[in-house]
Amino acid sequence: MSQYWMTVAILLPIIGGILVKVIPFPNQKIMKIYLECVMVVTSLLVFLLAWNRPEGTLEVVHFMQGLSISFRIDGMSMVFSVLIAVLWPLAMLYSFEYMEREQHQRVFFLFYSVTYGVTLGIAYASDMLSMYFFYELLTLVTVPLIMHSLSRQAIHATRKYLYYSLGGAAFALIGIVFLMVYGSQLDFVLGGVLDLAKAEEKKQVLLVVYLIACLGFGVKAAMFPMGSWLPDAGVAPTPVTALLHAVAVVKAGVFAIIRLTYYSFGTDFLRGTWVQAVVMALAMFSVVYGCTRAVMERHIKRRLAYSTISNLSYIIFSAMIMTPLGLVGALTHMVCHAVMKICSFLCAGAIMHQTGKTFIDDLNGYAKKMPVVFGCFLVSALGLMGVPGLAGFISKWNIAQAAVDSGRVQAYLGIGCLLIxxxxxxIYMMSIVFRAYFPGKEFHYEELGEIRDPSWRMCVPLVLFAAGVAGLGLGSAPLVRFFTDVANGLY
Known part of the structure; x- marks a missing residue:
């Protein structure tokens, strides 16, 4: 395919979203059909680009020597872009029913659609500067989504998100400046782009710079101590938080850390240094910290947010092993967690939408009234736990295998953190399930009223995501082989 189709894929949802405020749709139904068509066409184009990958780099905007906005599709681009393309149209379909009770729907769908295009820009970026441009643009286009309700909580959460994200941006920019000085180029090259002759003279300085840049990108990845914005961002509508936690923002963070580590600084330069140990230790602490806070949290969306903090650090921990197997484990969990977490978040949103309940203590007995929603939630819960046959097991298995193969004592300690x-x-997932399915012999279901599952627009995405959790667990071999090829530079 022509390189220019990459630009079309990025611009289609951006322009399509902007037109939502321009086109005088006769009714909401026509607008929603239009939006879903834009999402589906964009996703089909992404699939075609992955299937028939264009060769070379497309330079869109040239600034000066070595600085431009450029696009190229490599193995990492294929993984991230296809993941986005699978999840986004289904999340959009879900949002149509969820947002019916909300105001400012056109503004919401405008930015919801634009975010798709911006995230694709991160996936297709051919170099660090291009990725940084779309990475920061992602911050700006998601601000109106978090602030959608304009409540005091939403405004507070948005400010916090902005403060953290802009601070992280400044840290990440420092890394880009040093890559320009000590690297042969800013393009993503597996193995890194540092001029090792020059870099060895300033090795300790560059290691500090890598740590600073990694922490900067770690803001969106919600790695401790930069992740406190994420639970607060749950005040946004559930279709937003689902994509924030599953794909768009947090996965952009871990994607950027992988790019920085494997494709810019290079693992040969970083492996065995103190900075590898520091970032791995932060990831290990984040794994346990996120789970511990999730157990203590009683609000369902905030509990899932802390779960996200923990699971994102699984990916960072695996990436910090800095071996091909470590990268395979990171990519596997990046994909598997995305499907499991979007399923659990959308189930939580459906529960809140149908019942008006937001706290776990109030969910007793609702599984009988909403069998589809809680059935899908059960599948995602078992997957996040790592039950064999589901997506979470295969991804955690790959991470543990990479840790054992590395032979590092710290990696073995990481396996202990994964077990904890x-x-x-x-505990924090099954306590929700047990409340919903087993409220007690003396519980009176009549007290719940006429609660039922939502319509097909919300249930179809949930069922498909739950099927995806099982499908990834039972049929992951081709995917893992592809990730292995990516890790070995064959794509």
């Missing part, structure tokens, strides 16, 4: 996390995950 699995135990705590079973």
């Amino acid at each position: 996390s699995a135990f705590l995950t079973s």
Whole structure:
């Protein structure tokens, strides 16, 4: 395919979203059909670009020597872009029913659609500067989504998100400046772009710079101590928080850390240094910290937010092993967690939408009234726990295998953190399930009223995501082989 189709894929949802405020749709139904068509067409184009990958780099905007906005599709681009393309149209379909009770729907769908295009820009970026441009643009286009309700809580959460994100941006920019000085280029090259002759003279300085840049990108990845914005952002509508936690923002953070580590600084330069140990330790602490806070949290969306903090650090921990197997584990969990977490978040949103309940203590007995929603939630819960046959098991298995293969004592300690996390995950996920399915012999279901599952627009995405959790667990072999090829530079 022509390189220019990458630009079309990025611009289609951006322009399509902007037109939502321009086109005088006769009614809401026509507008929603239009939006879903834009999402589906964009996703089909992304699939075609992954299937028939264009060769070379497309330079869109040239600034000066070595600085431009450029696009290229490599293995990492294929993984992230296809993941986005699978999840976004279904999340959009879900949002149509969820947002019916909300105001300012056109503004919401405008930015919801634009965010798709901006996230694709991160996936297709061919170099660090291009990725940084779309990475920060992602901050700006998601601000109106978090602030959608304009409540005091939403405004507070948005300010916090902005403060953290802009601070992280400044840290990340420092890394880009040093890559320009000590690197042969800013393009993403597996193995890194540092001029090792020049870099060795300033190795300790560059290691500090890498740590600063990694922490900067770690803001969106919600790594401790930069992740406190994420639970607060749950005040946004559930279709937003689902994509924030599953794909758009947090996965952009871990994607950027992988790019920085494997494709810019290079693992040969970083492996065995103190900075590898520091970032790995932060990831290990984040794994346990997120689970512990999730067990203590009683609000369902905030509990899932802390779960996200923990699971994102699984990905960072695996990436910090800095071996091909470590990268395979990171990519596997990046994909598997996205499907499991978007399923659990959308289930939580459906529960809140149908019942008006937001706290776990109020969910007793609702599984009988909403069998589809709680059935899908159960599948996602078991997957997050790592039950064999589901997506979470295969991704955690790959991470543990990479840790053992590395032979590092710290990596073995990381396996211990994963085991602790699995135990705590079973507590904070299954406590919701047990309340819903087993409220007690003396519970009176009549007290719940006429609660039922939502319509097909919300249930179809939930069922498909739950099927995806099972499908990834039972049929992951081709995907893992592809990730292995990516990790070895074959794509």
